[in-house]
Amino acid sequence: MRTTEPAQLFAAAKNGDRAALARIISLVERGSQAGAELSRMAFSRAHDTFTVGLTGAPGAGKSTLTNSLVEVMRRRGQDAAVLAIDPSSPFTGGAILGDRVRMQDHALDPGVYIRSMATRGHLGGLSVAVPEAARILAAVGFPTIFIETVGVGQVEVEIAEEADTTIVVVNPGWGDAVQANKAGLMEIADVFVINKADRPGVRETRRDLESMLDMSQPGPWRPPILETVAQDGKGAEEVIEAVMAHHAFAESSGLAGRRREARLAKELSRLAQAMISRKVETLLGGEEFSAAIAEMNAGRLDPRTIANRLIERL
Amino acid sequence: MRTTEPAQLFAAAKNGDRAALARIISLVERGSQAGAELSRMAFSRAHDTFTVGLTGAPGAGKSTLTNSLVEVMRRRGQDAAVLAIDPSSPFTGGAILGDRVRMQDHALDPGVYIRSMATRGHLGGLSVAVPEAARILAAVGFPTIFIETVGVGQVEVEIAEEADTTIVVVNPGWGDAVQANKAGLMEIADVFVINKADRPGVRETRRDLESMLDMSQPGPWRPPILETVAQDGKGAEEVIEAVMAHHAFAESSGLAGRRREARLAKELSRLAQAMISRKVETLLGGEEFSAAIAEMNAGRLDPRTIANRLIERL
Numbered sequence: 001m002r003t004t005e006p007a008q009l010f011a012a013a014k015n016g017d018r019a020a021l022a023r024i025i026s027l028v029e030r031g032s033q034a035g036a037e038l039s040r041m042a043f044s045r046a047h048d049t050f051t052v053g054l055t056g057a058p059g060a061g062k063s064t065l066t067n068s069l070v071e072v073m074r075r076r077g078q079d080a081a082v083l084a085i086d087p088s089s090p091f092t093g094g095a096i097l098g099d100r101v102r103m104q105d106h107a108l109d110p111g112v113y114i115r116s117m118a119t120r121g122h123l124g125g126l127s128v129a130v131p132e133a134a135r136i137l138a139a140v141g142f143p144t145i146f147i148e149t150v151g152v153g154q155v156e157v158e159i160a161e162e163a164d165t166t167i168v169v170v171n172p173g174w175g176d177a178v179q180a181n182k183a184g185l186m187e188i189a190d191v192f193v194i195n196k197a198d199r200p201g202v203r204e205t206r207r208d209l210e211s212m213l214d215m216s217q218p219g220p221w222r223p224p225i226l227e228t229v230a231q232d233g234k235g236a237e238e239v240i241e242a243v244m245a246h247h248a249f250a251e252s253s254g255l256a257g258r259r260r261e262a263r264l265a266k267e268l269s270r271l272a273q274a275m276i277s278r279k280v281e282t283l284l285g286g287e288e289f290s291a292a293i294a295e296m297n298a299g300r301l302d303p304r305t306i307a308n309r310l311i312e313r314l
Numbered sequence: 315m316r317t318t319e320p321a322q323l324f325a326a327a328k329n330g331d332r333a334a335l336a337r338i339i340s341l342v343e344r345g346s347q348a349g350a351e352l353s354r355m356a357f358s359r360a361h362d363t364f365t366v367g368l369t370g371a372p373g374a375g376k377s378t379l380t381n382s383l384v385e386v387m388r389r390r391g392q393d394a395a396v397l398a399i400d401p402s403s404p405f406t407g408g409a410i411l412g413d414r415v416r417m418q419d420h421a422l423d424p425g426v427y428i429r430s431m432a433t434r435g436h437l438g439g440l441s442v443a444v445p446e447a448a449r450i451l452a453a454v455g456f457p458t459i460f461i462e463t464v465g466v467g468q469v470e471v472e473i474a475e476e477a478d479t480t481i482v483v484v485n486p487g488w489g490d491a492v493q494a495n496k497a498g499l500m501e502i503a504d505v506f507v508i509n510k511a512d513r514p515g516v517r518e519t520r521r522d523l524e525s526m527l528d529m530s531q532p533g534p535w536r537p538p539i540l541e542t543v544a545q546d547g548k549g550a551e552e553v554i555e556a557v558m559a560h561h562a563f564a565e566s567s568g569l570a571g572r573r574r575e576a577r578l579a580k581e582l583s584r585l586a587q588a589m590i591s592r593k594v595e596t597l598l599g600g601e602e603f604s605a606a607i608a609e610m611n612a613g614r615l616d617p618r619t620i621a622n623r624l625i626e627r628l
Contacts, residue, residue: 044613154468276628281583284579284582293579297578302353304585311589
């Protein structure tokens, strides 16, 4: 279907047309006129979205764990989507090779959708593009969306943190929990998973995590620490149980609502700033300011004076 | 001197009044009315500033190396200032403990000034505050300014990269050069220093650096690789020679001018964006948008629509 008519595209995607779904996400990322309308439609149709963020050091097995969690959801008869976030990838949107391979597991399964997001999107970067993509997936019928990051870069941690429930994945062995702590992952974890738990060092890692949790500010929810061997699907059921328990806790305690509001406030602020940034760059690159910039380069006019002029000009 | 009268403050600082100099930098960081004027004055008075960035992994010995480079400058009868950048420090401006200790070496020396910058500054963060502080130092009579970062975080690398000459410090031993490469330091180095060169592994590190340089885009300047034992001052003379050689090359080839212009353009853009960001946050937090934000939280109004309204309102 080559239409860009928003309502038609949505109807097709909801009926399982994967090309239409991919097209919606791409149009929103690119920020065309149709994209803006699709974004608005997704917002009004995305009820009860539930996002699960997965983060942790590269190599911790996040993709494998995500796959096994999706399998648990499918066994329970529920649909699930995956957004794989890789800000460092040179690929711009669409599925990258790794995901094509992974998708083969679910290629014939209409209940699973996997998409990589490497592009910055047209506005505000991945931290705006990801919640928009999640809403689109929710609006076309995926109530649960796993948001999996490749590493623990600032953007990735931010994205994982802003999910409804955040899983932090570590591996057994000396220092991995300490590294997670250094990367700022202790504060954002709702559920800890020690993946590759068939390797030595599980007890030490658990002890490190427990003692770091003991030292942190006590809250009404203490993140449980689970063990998985994701490659064999071992422990995946228990992770889903823990995720659902956190979800229920967050909904009943009001935490979920507060997170949703904080997330929307940030998204709005990022969007507005990104839109204005674009205007600033256009103005600074244009005719009007070229003389002022030449004066600045010659040392006769300072950046603050020009910045003030630009603000007035806006 | 408790005056905030810009011309008086500048005159005092130029006469060696350290309290006046510290006050100028603080006023500019805080962004008061006087600060803006001081910033403008510094811009028009800072001729021939030469900034040397030092970056590298924590523990590589950057502070010790900076100290030994300052000593070389002093032996040559030249004044030098140091800006020590630590974005992760909880201290807000002024000298931190480590620098108080370091400063004792030079406490009675009017030709040396060391200042830590941990604060984000009022506008645009450290990447705006640091060039402003460097200009102030140049304007009051420090022609050479060492800008030393604590780690290889994104902001720190950016700041070191925007110096006139950038030194990347590594240590001997397996993988240190590879780590530098991963942190994006290969592209920004004008001079490599293998510090702690009395330890084993110097040859391997040099070989790794050479082969990574061989693989990178060849330019008119190939970064030399020097060896130091900064604690004993060994090799510091040669590093200063290499820095001066790069400086001369950059000035004669036009590179220095291009870097200066690119740096100013970035600074201007950051300043303008930061000023507007503040306006956006104020508007979003105010009365005018509270109803719209409540509508958004209730799912009836999407972020894009509100962002568009805000842009119009600006």
